[in-house]
Amino acid sequence: xxxxxxxxxxxxxxxxxxxxxxxxxxxxxxxxxxxxxxxxxxxxxxxxxxxxxxxxxxxxxxxxxxxxxxxxxxxxxxxxxxxxxxxxxxxxxxxxxxx
Numbered sequence: 164x165x166x167x168x169x170x171x172x173x174x175x176x177x178x179x180x181x182x183x184x185x186x187x188x189x190x191x192x193x194x195x196x197x198x199x200x201x202x203x204x205x206x207x208x209x210x211x212x213x214x215x216x217x218x219x220x221x222x223x224x225x226x227x228x229x230x231x232x233x234x235x236x237x238x239x240x241x242x243x244x245x246x247x248x249x250x251x252x253x254x255x256x257x258x259x260x261x262x
Contacts, residue, residue: 233246
């Protein structure tokens with residue numbers, strides 16, 4: 164009679180558990196809260212927010228310029244004329260209004 168050498172059941176279970184544990188950590192590294200896919204989402208969101216910030220900074224600079232041009236220290240007659248026409252509905256005597 165020849166006897167076959169089979170691995171012990173404990174070592175097979177240990178190897179199986181380690182394989183499952185390794186697969187779990189690999190899955191968590193890709194799909195988890197701090198995984199690769201979440202990192203890519205955060206990078207895309209950061210790029211979008213940087214672009215939105217640049218647009219808002221441009222708008223703020225434009226509004227600051229308009230505010231400065233209407234201040235008491237600096238008077239822009241063209242802007243004042245434009246605002247008077249817009250807000251008060253004023254026109255000059257040499258203009259024709261078409262409605």
